[in-house]
Amino acid sequence: MNRRFWWVALGVVVVVAVGISAFASASPDGLEWTAEVLGFDTAAADSAVASGPLADYGVAGVTNALLSNGLAGLVGVLVVGAIVLGLTRVLRRA
Amino acid sequence: MACLLRTSRKKRGVMHVPDGFLSLPVSAATGVVAVAAVGVALRGARRELDERTAPLAGLVATFVFAAQMVNFPVGAGTSGHLIGGALAAVLVGPWTATLVLTVVTVVQALLFADGGLTALGTNVLLLAVVAVWVGWAGAALVRRFAPRARRLVPLAGAVGAFLGVPAAALVFTVLYAVGGAVPVPLAALAGTMLGVHTLIGIGEAVITFGVLAAVVASRPDLVHVPDRDPAGVPA
Numbered sequence: 048m049n050r051r052f053w054w055v056a057l058g059v060v061v062v063v064a065v066g067i068s069a070f071a072s073a074s075p076d077g078l079e080w081t082a083e084v085l086g087f088d089t090a091a092a093d094s095a096v097a098s099g100p101l102a103d104y105g106v107a108g109v110t111n112a113l114l115s116n117g118l119a120g121l122v123g124v125l126v127v128g129a130i131v132l133g134l135t136r137v138l139r140r141a
Numbered sequence: 142m143a144c145l146l147r148t149s150r151k152k153r154g155v156m157h158v159p160d161g162f163l164s165l166p167v168s169a170a171t172g173v174v175a176v177a178a179v180g181v182a183l184r185g186a187r188r189e190l191d192e193r194t195a196p197l198a199g200l201v202a203t204f205v206f207a208a209q210m211v212n213f214p215v216g217a218g219t220s221g222h223l224i225g226g227a228l229a230a231v232l233v234g235p236w237t238a239t240l241v242l243t244v245v246t247v248v249q250a251l252l253f254a255d256g257g258l259t260a261l262g263t264n265v266l267l268l269a270v271v272a273v274w275v276g277w278a279g280a281a282l283v284r285r286f287a288p289r290a291r292r293l294v295p296l297a298g299a300v301g302a303f304l305g306v307p308a309a310a311l312v313f314t315v316l317y318a319v320g321g322a323v324p325v326p327l328a329a330l331a332g333t334m335l336g337v338h339t340l341i342g343i344g345e346a347v348i349t350f351g352v353l354a355a356v357v358a359s360r361p362d363l364v365h366v367p368d369r370d371p372a373g374v375p376a
Contacts, residue, residue, distance in 0.1 A: 056200055059204070064207035073212070075156070076212060077334070077340075094258055101253050103255070123210075123253065126248055126252065127248050
């Protein structure tokens, strides 16, 4: 397999998750905005895990916003990648 | 008021359907549909997964997760982010893409409190089923003109991406009509949801086109080709 592709692609993923994501628009997204316009945004309840250690893409206790966001992004990439790779392995064996 | 709320909010723009928007019966129903869909996808994905798609599925999942963190502005005061349903479906096949988007959505809800827990079935339905399969169907429609032409893949994926986002918005509107928390004029809800998500769909299409163009340019063999195609023959 062409290893260069995988390394470049992984590099892009990490740059997006750790770096670029810190500069994401903080404006409400399409659904949130619609809810505000029509007045049902107040119905939104906090998730049961809203006080979790990684809630809102930040690491609890890390005060530097860039670092907090970047670490959360990195953890997410690792967790999502590991689960999907594990799942494909199980499915291919089954 | 909305401005005050917005500036005082800690939350970033990234947000799937939160808890509280939809009634518990509707949430339970979407949960059942989501579980059934994932069950079927687990079987379907076995046919798609090989030594090419398996590692690619992992890569696509990490990219979708990363890209979903990046809200881009659409118009004044609102934003959108990539869903990645069409992108994933074109690269790894629709069944595997359903699983990929499900894993991303579940991790976002459990680990990052992005999207409610009771709304998890709804979010899986909207992102991993509707966006993936409408995206896949849209792409397949374009690819019918030249099934072997990989040069057509970025355009096909972009069309699917563009259709998948308002489709998910439309399904949310229907769910809200059945079990929304606060009564709202449904025509206004449908119009606003479709309007803003059509704009977001343009962003989705642009990103999907760009990523697929890069993949086709560097590794055309990585693009999922439906039907019996001799593996890895670039068109």
